[in-house]
Amino acid sequence: MHALFPRPLPARSGPAAVSSTDRQDLSARPGAICxxxxxxxGDADPISPVAVxxxxxxxxxxxxxxxxxxxxxxxxxxxxAVVAPLIDAPRSTSMHSRQ
Structure with a gap:
């Protein structure tokens, strides 16, 4: 259990295992994020480099x-003007890109 969420969330499986209303810490199993x-x-971010x-x-x-x-x-x-088209890109665009 997480300190902010004292009661456990119901267990689920399959593609709907993680929803936007879940508050689980999934850092140990990122593949569960569907x-x-x-x-x-930004490549000029002074606090968080691209490697992050x-x-x-x-x-x-x-x-x-x-x-x-x-x-x-x-x-x-x-x-x-650069960011908005990336957010508005069609859902059919592959999400596996690394530009």
């Missing part, structure tokens, strides 16, 4: 890491 994950990373984004994306089966040239901590506000 939701598509889009990671947008790569590390986060690597164990997630349905993830995409997009590295934004010149992006910093506030890349969404300063580079919205």
């Amino acid at each position: 939701t598509r994950v889009l990671l947008l990373w 984004g790569q590390r986060l994306a690597s164990p997630l089966p349905s993830s995409a890491l997009h590295v934004i040239p010149g992006g910093t901590r506030d890349l969404a506000s300063h580079l919205a």
